[in-house]
Amino acid sequence: MIDKHGLLSAPIGRVLFNMSFPNLIGILTIYGGSLIDTFFISQLGTDALTAVSFTFPVAVVFASIAIGIGAAVSTNLARLIGAGHHDKAKNFLFDALLLTFLLVSVLVSLGIMAIDPLFTLMGANEKTLPLIHDYMLIWFISAPLLVLLMVGNQGIRATGDTRSPAIIMSVAAIINLVLDPFLIFGIGPFPRLEIQGAAIATLVSWVVSFTVSVYILVFKKQILEMMSLCKLRIKKNWKTLGHIARPAALMNMLNPIANGVILAMLARADQAAVAAYGAGIRLETLFIVVTMAMTSSLMPFVGQNLGAGQHKRAKEGMLLALRFAFVFQSLMYIPILLSGESIAKLFSSDPLVIDWLSFYIQVLPAAYGWLAIVIMFATCLNAYHRPLKSLVINVIRLFGLMLPLAALGMYLGGVKGLLIAIPVTNVIMGIACYIMACRITEHPSVKYTNNNSNGNSGSDSGVTNSADSVI
Template identity: 40%
Template sequence: MSAVSQSSPGSDILNGSIALTLRRMTVPMIFGMITLMSFNLIDTFFISLLGTEPLAAVSFTFPVTFTVISLAIGLGIGTSAVIAKALGANNMDEAKFDGFVALLVSAVMVAVLSLIGYVLIEPIFTLLGASPQTMPYIYDYISIWFAGAVFLIMPMIGNSILRASGDTKTPSLIMGLGGLINAILDPLLIFGYGPFPELGVKGAAIASVIAWSVGVVFILYLLAVKKRLLQFSSPQQSIFQATSKILKIGLPAAGANMLTPIAMAVMTAIIATYGAEAVAAFGVGSRIESIASLVVLALSMTLPPFVSQNFGAQKYQRVEDAYRTTLKFVMAWQFAIYILLIAASHWISQAFGDEPQVIDIIKLFIYTLPL
């Protein structure tokens, strides 16, 4: 029996109600994205307890880490689109091989990018405006983050493979497990409770890498053993052909996603001229912005497999209807989120800031967020 049968979630993608199917696919992804975003938010909260300089240091790293994550998101979009199209055309062998190639290519690309980033840590963050007082904290955090970045990307691409088959619940559970592990380990490794050493910002990075590593074990087991969605060779295409298909969609998507961290890097360099307090507040605000946009991000990750499977099955009207339905929902949802953020701005700023200047800037960021 194939991994994706007509009684599977994939049949709803091709024949079920568009709104209900998108909701069924997206809701689990929302909870999964909450936990994925929580890695940075939880790190930010506990590091904020160490003081303004450590918080500013981690805030400096956000444009850099988000650039790597944006590459992974783009490659994930390419992966899910290519695999979903193959599944829609009932070509299971091609879909399985595409999944294997996606994992391999993504791991290599992120490893190379992380190595370049590690070598250029000092010039990158000097260019962003980091002060000599902040640089040691930056190095402690980002060097470990770069070393473990492949373990973050592998589950992200693996989850894209699962989503392509219509399974959004399993990816959300994997991301949820990672978020839980990170939340537990963060205070233990940052502050050194019990037998754990006090590692400061290093502890936050190590906690994240451990959580990502657990995710790698689970996703590879699910894909290779339980669901059998990977195939290491294909009589229909070479590894270069599969890579080309994925990158043809994934690289433009990654490029579009990278515009945000690039803009953030420019903003961080400008804001750094106003001091560590401004950078710390901007870092908190950027993470809040990510959380506020998570429903849209979840939709951007569930819509491609829906569109691709229907496109592969030549159901073009469903593709157009899905786009219109999604656009209407996103506009209404983001307006509601802005109202909620304004109402909670005082509580949010107090939770992440212990200096009046930091608190005031966080509030200002929230008020101007939709602009």
């Protein structure tokens, strides 16, 4: 087997850097575009910014499905590639994308029918509900493209290529950035569509990027091709996919559910706090962008090395990444703290929104180093084929700690008390996750077939999975 990207043999630090840097550029571009999108929408007023903030948990539900299926695609493809089963990898990716399309299409249909009751339940009022309806109708139509794009990009990353997905996401961000002001404000020959314009710009960007992703998978990587609909093969691959995808998707869907609960708490206290929290969530993604970039690199690195039987190298890479991310995110808190109010003023002219967003920026990033450990370790557990452990960690973090502490904080200190509960939760879980990472070992019943066969023999997935063991 050719180790083109050096995942199995090159120095660990250099490999992770070479893989993470393109990821960093791509994520910076896409989330930078998202922040600019938020900035343009904020110019329409507090109601528009609040409306988009309410839509965030629903958007993250679809992203969570993509992350869950993508995690299963990434770790299984990486193991198959690491073990030399390239034909089986093609079959697996096709079947995974087929399941993705069918699942998301059903959810889109349900989502369109439930827009008004869902967001009313979350606390949207008569001012924001019509804006949410205008935005989400278009967003739901474009959602299948987003999810397929994210899963396809994980297939590319599984080969060790992080540059191509970065380019794809950068293209999406640039198209969205260029179209936003024209469609939102009606510049030149374009009509003034306001919040609908932002959704249309996003739709166009995903259409183009999805096309580029399919081209790379089919023609450059030659890891995707049309397959016959073999019921037995599809059933086996979906079962293998589901072993990681179900708990991973559920794990990621817990985050928007928890955010939805927090938004509901805030909505009953202060609508300006809702707008600030929505902007803060988007800022948070940018603040932890290095962590996100390294997390995307760890999946194929750990997966390929485990597939090749190099367990010690996989663990060394994981621990190195955890330590680096903790130190980096902790140091990043200093410039974030010093520029909190200036950043907040970019997103609103409403004094109340500025006050709440400034407080968010001052408090939550203090624990981003510990949050980085939680995110990266939970992701690595998928590569170790222990998705249930990853799910349990997130359930404990969100529903065992964060929401009870947020409710207590709201009772004792209002909005500020609620926000303080979030970094406290991340510190507790970060310490626990680092201890578990130091103790993790490869499950003895996960078998690897480390040869250069064309995939016509051995098990269908290249690995044999059993129930998760205790870490």
